[in-house]
Amino acid sequence: MSLRPQDPATVPEDTRRVAQAAFPKGNVYLRLRDGLGPLFKDALFEPLFPERGQPAACP
Numbered sequence: 001m002s003l004r005p006q007d008p009a010t011v012p013e014d015t016r017r018v019a020q021a022a023f024p025k026g027n028v029y030l031r032l033r034d035g036l037g038p039l040f041k042d043a044l045f046e047p048l049f050p051e052r053g054q055p056a057a058c059p
Contacts (some may be wrong), residue, residue, distance in 0.1 A: 019030060
C-alpha cells in the first residue's frame with residue numbers, strides 16, 4: 001500500500017479479468033463503478049497529511 005497519489009480510474013488488468021470471471025453476467029457494483037468512475041481523488045486528501053514524516057499520536 002502506498003500513500004502516494006494514484007490514478008483510481010485505472011483498474012489492473014488482472015483485477016478486471018478476475019472480476020469478469022467471478023461475475024460473468026456482471027454485478028451492480030462493477031457497473032456502478034464503471035458508470036460513475038471514482039468518487040474521490042487522492043489529491044483532495046493531500047492537505048490532510050504532513051509533507052514529511054508522521055505526527056505522533058496523542059495519548
